Amino acid sequence: MSPLLDVRDLTVRFPMPKPSLFAPRPHLEAVRQISFTLEPGRALGIVGESGSGKTTAAMATIRLTEASGGEVHFDGVDLLKLSPEKMRMRRRDIQLIFQDPYSSLNPRTRVNDIVREPMDLMEVGTPAERRERVVEYFRLVGLRPDQLDLFPHQFSGGQRQRISIARALTTDPKLLVCDEPVSALDVAIQAQILNLLARLKDELGLSYLFISHDLGVVRHVCDDVAVMYLGKIVEHAPRAALFDAPQHPYTQALISAAPSLARRKSKGYVRPLKVSGDPPSPINPPPGCAFAERCPRAQPLCREVQPELEPVGGSLAACHFPGPDEALRDAS
């Protein structure tokens, strides 16, 4: 099967202010030559800490941030080479759900109009059909049609996220980009939205590019996971391989840091793997592995040569010394 999305060597750099008149202009390397593919009907999770470039990578993929290099083949067409008008018409296949359901809905517009607007802009169907579809999708995401004339502030956070999802679905997209869709919601509400997203994926055959910093959430929704660190993918694997046998020490550290019900204070739990400090600056990133400064396995080689993504175990990992971690395995 040909992939829905095939991203090759995607790079995003932001120019920074010059330190002085004659100095060379520094660049912030937000995304550094990443490649990945997404098959139709699957969900790819992109995880990483803040500043790892996960949102920028997704936004550059769908051309909401300008890429400085690379190719993005969507359904066989390179999105980065399309004219603005052609790109605009393609957008009906690609929709987006934002993190903050409070600021991503226009407070002065009734939700009926909010949900209908993408169809108006894309000229989908007749006005009567559009009205019908709004009602249909409103039901599909679990809202009542009698709420259509209300304003966003009359809904709770979870309901607003449902409105965002309905709005994203009205143009029959193939790809849904979810940018931290549940991190602004309460835990009990998170489960409602995650179950809804999982159900919609199966019913409508959607593909997701799912950005999150929460490994538990990604594990629940995604089929494949890419872990990003300082603008690069450091490990890319199917869900089971990534969570059961992570190869990259950074993935292992992330899993070890995520809270889990199995780790009890009463049983004297002590975190086996500790990562100290913060990631290095993306302005002039280090020549070698970006994780070397925080890595327990780092050798002189790691600081000099950048590792490439290579198959290890069931994963692709960018590490000179990949492999399972003994301490992590003993603890679990």
Place this chain on the structure above:
Amino acid sequence: MTALLEIEDLRVTFNTRHGQVTALDSVSLHVNEGETLGVVGESGCGKSITALSVMGLIPSPPGRIAGGEIRLDGENLVGASDKRLRRLRGAEAAMIFQEPMTSLNPVFTVGEQIAEAIMLHQKVSHDRAFRDAIELLDRVGIPSPESRARDYPHQLSGGMRQRVMIAMAVSCRPRVLIADEPTTALDVTVQAQIFDLLNEIQRDFGAAIVLITHDMGAISEMADRVAVMYAGRVIEEASADNVLDHPLHPYARGLIDCIPALGREETDLKEIPGVVPPLHLLGEGCAFADRCAHCEPRCLREKPRLVTHGNHPAAHPAACHGVEEGRI
């Protein structure tokens, strides 16, 4: 063992445009020395109001402590003078807030802000206080503390700012440390660092910690005892193991089942339908009734009381008619 901090039948009301609402309704909690109490619930359940009441920081008006006692080492803080509260705040009980971005003053260096807290409670010179501040920054794991002490908050990352907040909170060796969602704005790796640091500080100083969170995973790693709150009441209370392994109240079960935790196999998350009801719409019965799968007519009529039902070894206080009748 006598409890260091004891809250008994605390009732806090707020005047709102919907009339007077009860934000906390007969809340009773206690924390012993060297112990961590986890307070868990969704937003709007009264967790933060409980913390603010202890610190004497309920905005008044519109808020008012309408009844009950808060005893710190036997001394009742409800009705204590402002002067007395100012003495205790910071010295005996300190708080770490959720937002390290907004709780530091942007126009003073972080060293200066920690030194200020020290000088408020101890008779020391400015130089000495600033040296102590540097030592504290070192203690909470900030690299090159001498130069970092001269940095302004905006020059530090989120995790570092939260460390500064913790340094400030422990500067006078408080006996009770209240951490109100201390890691919500932070990455998981930094959250792990902050949790480890809080545990270390507890070992070294023997402080009692009240950890407020909505994350049962955090409870599992940090807490000795847990109180689950819903709509201004404590609905279940027991040791962390007891609550996590044998939750009684349907809400407590829901909170545990709905997290997409690692190391858990099922693919479908159990959701809790609906949302926390607004306080002015609380009726006669159980506040959780309209979200509860086990709701019966009695639940709509009568508020359940927080008592232990049955004599099972894992039995513990839960406010639920279903548990009392053995239905759940």
